[in-house]
Amino acid sequence: MSLHARVTAATFAALAVVLGAFSVVLYTAFRSALVRELDEKLASEAAALAGMVEDSPPDFEYAPMPEFEAGPRAAYFEIWHHDGRVIARSPSLGSGDLARRSGLAAATLPDGRPGRALGIDRPPRPGEAPAPGGPAPVTVVVAAGTDDVDATLARVRSWLLGLGALALLGATGAVLFAVRRGLRPARRLAEEIEAIDATGLGRPLAAGDVPAELRPMVDTLNALLARLGDSFARERRFTADVSHELRTPLAALRTLLEVTAARERSPGEIRAALAEAQGVVAKMQALAESLLTLARVDDGRIDVRRRRVELRPLVDDCFRPHQGEARRRGLTFANELPAGAAADTDPEKLAIVVENLLANAVAYTAEGGAIAVRDGAGTLVEVVDTGPPIPDDLLPRVFDRFVRGDPARAGGEHHGLGLALARGLAAALDLDITAENRGDGSVAFRVTFPAAPPAPAAPAPTPGRPA
Amino acid sequence: MRVLLIEDYEPLARSVAQGMREAGYAVDAAGDGEDGLARAQAGGYDAIVLDLMVPKLDGLSLLARLRRDGSHIPVLILTARDGVADRVAGLDLGADDYLVKPFAFAELLARLRALIRRRYRAPDAVIRVADLEVDVAARCVRRAGRAVTLSAREFALLEYLAHRRGQIVTRAEIWEHVYDFAAEPSSNVIDVYIGYLRRKVDDGHPRKLLRTHRGLGYSLDVSS
Numbered sequence: 001m002s003l004h005a006r007v008t009a010a011t012f013a014a015l016a017v018v019l020g021a022f023s024v025v026l027y028t029a030f031r032s033a034l035v036r037e038l039d040e041k042l043a044s045e046a047a048a049l050a051g052m053v054e055d056s057p058p059d060f061e062y063a064p065m066p067e068f069e070a071g072p073r074a075a076y077f078e079i080w081h082h083d084g085r086v087i088a089r090s091p092s093l094g095s096g097d098l099a100r101r102s103g104l105a106a107a108t109l110p111d112g113r114p115g116r117a118l119g120i121d122r123p124p125r126p127g128e129a130p131a132p133g134g135p136a137p138v139t140v141v142v143a144a145g146t147d148d149v150d151a152t153l154a155r156v157r158s159w160l161l162g163l164g165a166l167a168l169l170g171a172t173g174a175v176l177f178a179v180r181r182g183l184r185p186a187r188r189l190a191e192e193i194e195a196i197d198a199t200g201l202g203r204p205l206a207a208g209d210v211p212a213e214l215r216p217m218v219d220t221l222n223a224l225l226a227r228l229g230d231s232f233a234r235e236r237r238f239t240a241d242v243s244h245e246l247r248t249p250l251a252a253l254r255t256l257l258e259v260t261a262a263r264e265r266s267p268g269e270i271r272a273a274l275a276e277a278q279g280v281v282a283k284m285q286a287l288a289e290s291l292l293t294l295a296r297v298d299d300g301r302i303d304v305r306r307r308r309v310e311l312r313p314l315v316d317d318c319f320r321p322h323q324g325e326a327r328r329r330g331l332t333f334a335n336e337l338p339a340g341a342a343a344d345t346d347p348e349k350l351a352i353v354v355e356n357l358l359a360n361a362v363a364y365t366a367e368g369g370a371i372a373v374r375d376g377a378g379t380l381v382e383v384v385d386t387g388p389p390i391p392d393d394l395l396p397r398v399f400d401r402f403v404r405g406d407p408a409r410a411g412g413e414h415h416g417l418g419l420a421l422a423r424g425l426a427a428a429l430d431l432d433i434t435a436e437n438r439g440d441g442s443v444a445f446r447v448t449f450p451a452a453p454p455a456p457a458a459p460a461p462t463p464g465r466p467a
Numbered sequence: 468m469r470v471l472l473i474e475d476y477e478p479l480a481r482s483v484a485q486g487m488r489e490a491g492y493a494v495d496a497a498g499d500g501e502d503g504l505a506r507a508q509a510g511g512y513d514a515i516v517l518d519l520m521v522p523k524l525d526g527l528s529l530l531a532r533l534r535r536d537g538s539h540i541p542v543l544i545l546t547a548r549d550g551v552a553d554r555v556a557g558l559d560l561g562a563d564d565y566l567v568k569p570f571a572f573a574e575l576l577a578r579l580r581a582l583i584r585r586r587y588r589a590p591d592a593v594i595r596v597a598d599l600e601v602d603v604a605a606r607c608v609r610r611a612g613r614a615v616t617l618s619a620r621e622f623a624l625l626e627y628l629a630h631r632r633g634q635i636v637t638r639a640e641i642w643e644h645v646y647d648f649a650a651e652p653s654s655n656v657i658d659v660y661i662g663y664l665r666r667k668v669d670d671g672h673p674r675k676l677l678r679t680h681r682g683l684g685y686s687l688d689v690s691s
Contacts, residue, residue, distance in 0.1 A: 243548075244547040247567075248520075248568055249479075250568065250569040251479055253478075255572050258486070259485055259572055276481065
């Protein structure tokens with residue numbers, strides 16, 4: 001149910017109840033006032049009639065009063081002597097009778113109309129001999145139709161109904177209008193939100209004239225949009241990078257195949273072409289595997305199998321594939337981990353982490369430099385090289401995907417995924433990796449245990465810490 | 468025709484260079500932007516094939532520097548990014564054409580031929596000098612309607628002379644532009660090949676097209 005309908009229905013119902021109650025009260029008050037007025041008129045007429053009656057001898061000097069004449073809306077009176085004789089009747093009564101009564105009551109008039117009747121016993125006058133304990137000398141009964149009252153009440157009723165309905169409709173319309181108007185910024189907001197597509201995610205919604213109640217919603221939406229925009233932009237960049245990284249080896253493969261197939265080749269030429277193709281395919285496969293592993297890291301689908309791992313031989317194993325390149329670049333390597341160093345961790349994942357750090361060091365350390373692997377307080381392993389330092393603008397992004405250092409040193413063989421992969425896998429092992437330039441120009445990549453929560457009550461042993 | 472290839476991914480550079488050499492080009496390869504710029508500035512190239520993502524000096528900067536220095540060498544950009552922005556930036560900076568990786572090698576050759584043709588203001592792939600037709604796309608030659616069989620080097624030499632028809636081409640220019648002569652130890656190799664060409668193209672025809680200008684060079688001429 002729309003806000004519109006909800007507010008309108010609620011307003012309508014509340015107003016209907018209030019107006020109804022008001023009308024009932026007003027009507028009742030009006031009615032009783034009218035009836036009282038009629039009763040007073042009856043009383044004064046009865047008193048006037050009583051004043052015209054002599055009881056001994058019973059006599060009535062009737063001064064004609066128009067309302068008692070016969071007619072469609074006639075009033076009636078009848079006067080009795082206490083001995084039961086009728087002293088006088090109103091002309092409108094003809095030869096009929098009114099019921100003899102005392103006091104006020106609703107009554108049906110002789111002509112069948114509804115009305116009210118009042119009977120009074122005229123008290124004895126001074127000089128008349130009252131019959132002690134006897135009946136009053138004269139009883140006067142007056143009756144009049146309530147048609148006027150009823151007609152007035154009917155008019156009042158229709159006025160109340162009409163005005164009430166009008167007020168109800170008017171108020172509801174006003175509420176409807178106000179709500180619609182009040183919601184216009186919300187509708188505009190909805191249109192704005194509807195117009196958002198993947199390319200416009202970064203653009204915030206205009207809060208402008210949005211009512212204060214909706215402002216927090218707009219702010220939240222804008223924050224959400226900003227986050228979505230960021231992640232879309234990251235995705236787009238990532239896709240562009242992936243396509244770039246795949247297109248170059250694909251181009252090499254295609255050119256290689258087309259050029260080789262363009263003419264007759266000697267077996268030697270074909271062997272060389274195949275070897276070249278194998279190299280390209282290996283590069284593509286490495287890229288695909290890195291991307292797959294990263295995707296698994298992103299999804300949290302990394303299967304960690306911890307066991308006790310000796311770190312020193314693991315580091316040696318990780319360095320072996322890079323030994324040739326290190327030698328070519330004149331780099332020395334020192335595994336300075338103590339002989340017994342061990343950790344409870346997943347050796348395969350840790351090996352990928354360490355190997356990527358070593359590959360990075362081998363690629364980026366200036367020729368003739370040194371690479372060392374150590375441990376330290378709160379640090380599982382630390383890969384330190386003799387620099388040059390990581391440029392300041394690169395340092396915060398060094399673990400991002402497809403970020404490469406000075407490409408001159410990296411050459412065309414690096415995708416810029418190694419450190420991203422290392423960090424992702426380290427996180428799966430509950431480890432952090434940080435990169436830092438040290439004062440002496442060296443660069444350190446540290447694989448650390450996550451920082452302990454601030455001021456722990458009791459120093460708890462960090463899980464996975466080497467014994 | 469001598470082409471400079473600036474591409475850092477070695478397997479691609481090797482294949483492209485091999486393919487272009489086999490298509491009759493003299494190819495120099497540079498693995499990074501600085502080397503590429505130095506070679507390009509040294510001149511003598513008929514076209515440059517430039518990868519945008521090369522180390523040290525990226526392709527767009529290289530192109531900008533080259534054009535700022537007043538070089539008009541035709542440049543064909545290779546890019547792995549298929550976004551319009553990259554291509555527009557490249558073309559606006561003075562590139563003459565582009566190809567998105569991966570590309571068909573035949574297309575690379577065709578575009579290269581088109582660039583070189585434009586450079587030497589030849590309207591199409593067949594250069595006509597009197598009754599001599601040099602088809603640089605099909606790499607065949609006809610004289611008076613009869614096919615002339617040439618070796619790759621002979622063709623490369625004739626192609627260059629045909630592109631510069633009516634002009635005197637110095638030995639140094641031939642040295643620079645034509646297929647692999649620079650690698651030849653013998654200094655009179657150009658004279659030798661001019662001799663071969665003359666035999667195959669002019670012998671038996673009353674009208675001699677290949678002319679030697681003593682002390683200056685050679686020309687493929689319509690006059691005489």
